[in-house]
Amino acid sequence: MARSFASDRFVTVALRGAQQAVQRQLVTTARAQIERVQQRANPSATAVYVDGCKGAPLDSVKPFGVVYAEFSYLAQVVEAALDLLSSTSPIETGAYGDSHAAYVDGERVAELSVIGEARRVVISNETPYARVIEVGIGSRVPWSKQQQVPAQGPYRAAVRALRRQFGHVAKIVFTFVALDVGTFIGDAPHGPKNRFPALILEAR
Numbered sequence: 001m002a003r004s005f006a007s008d009r010f011v012t013v014a015l016r017g018a019q020q021a022v023q024r025q026l027v028t029t030a031r032a033q034i035e036r037v038q039q040r041a042n043p044s045a046t047a048v049y050v051d052g053c054k055g056a057p058l059d060s061v062k063p064f065g066v067v068y069a070e071f072s073y074l075a076q077v078v079e080a081a082l083d084l085l086s087s088t089s090p091i092e093t094g095a096y097g098d099s100h101a102a103y104v105d106g107e108r109v110a111e112l113s114v115i116g117e118a119r120r121v122v123i124s125n126e127t128p129y130a131r132v133i134e135v136g137i138g139s140r141v142p143w144s145k146q147q148q149v150p151a152q153g154p155y156r157a158a159v160r161a162l163r164r165q166f167g168h169v170a171k172i173v174f175t176f177v178a179l180d181v182g183t184f185i186g187d188a189p190h191g192p193k194n195r196f197p198a199l200i201l202e203a204r
Contacts, residue, residue, distance in 0.1 A: 019063035027058050030067035037071060044075030045117045073169045074203045075115040078102050081123050081162055081172075081199055088154045090133060099127045124198035125155075126179050134197040155197040162199075171202040 038046060049068040050056035061067055082100050089097030102109040103122040115121060124130075134153035150157030159174045166172065176195035 023061060023063040023065075026061055026063070026065065026067065030061070030069075031058055034069050037069070041071065041073075042076075043071035043073050044112075044115065045072040046070070047072070047117055070117075072117050072203055073166070074118060074121055074201060075112045077162065077166045077170045077172070077201055078115060078121050078123065079112055080165065081158060081201065084158050084161060085123070085125075085154050088150055088157060096125060096127050096130065096133060099125045099130070101126070119203045121201045122177060122198055123201065124177055124179060124196045126196060130196050131176070153197065155199060158199060169204055171200075171204060173200045174198070175200055 034046065034048065037043065047054060047070045048056075048058070049066075049070070050058060050061045051065045051067075053060075058067060082102065085100045086097050089100070091097060100123060102112070102115070103124065104115060104118045104120075109115060109121075134155055136153075156174050159172055162170075162172045175198055177198040178195050
């Protein structure tokens with residue numbers, strides 16, 4: 001039996017129409033879901049991958065393709081951390097409380113909006129006595145007896161509080177880091193006395 005050209009053409013057109021309908025539905029669903037998360041959770045940054053291509057238009061997705069969105073909340077975590085550190089700082093001079101800062105790739109961040117899709121942020125304090133405030137001097141721990149200053153130091157205490165609130169979106173650890181502040185104590189620029197208390201925040 002001879003194959004019908006008209007029948008083959010009908011099947012091809014119908015199949016193409018079905019694929020276009022699937023693609024349109026995928027775009028509509030993906031756009032709605034992304035907007036829903038942005039409105040309800042207010043992420044600081046959103047990276048959208050269309051068929052593996054970051055930043056490609058949603059409309060370019062193939063029928064039965066994949067749209068993947070990655071939401072970052074790290075800027076919110078950084079903002080909360082800076083506010084918390086400021087509220088638990090000694091207030092003898094105010095210089096220490098005003099010196100908590102965020103760093104991305106070793107560069108100090110002037111505005112939190114710059115953080116964007118960064119995966120790792122360091123928060124530290126470059127005042128010469130930041131380490132003393134954190135660990136005390138000899139048996140004098142904490143260094144400050146002011147009520148708002150945690151006994152274990154502002155940075156160590158911040159880790160516990162921030163993990164409770166943001167542990168599901170960020171990994172938060174305490175450490176000491178070397179900062180390029182132009183001056184140092186003693187003969188070893190990268191020695192223990194020249195390392196500053198810090199929080200390392202990494203997006204999950």
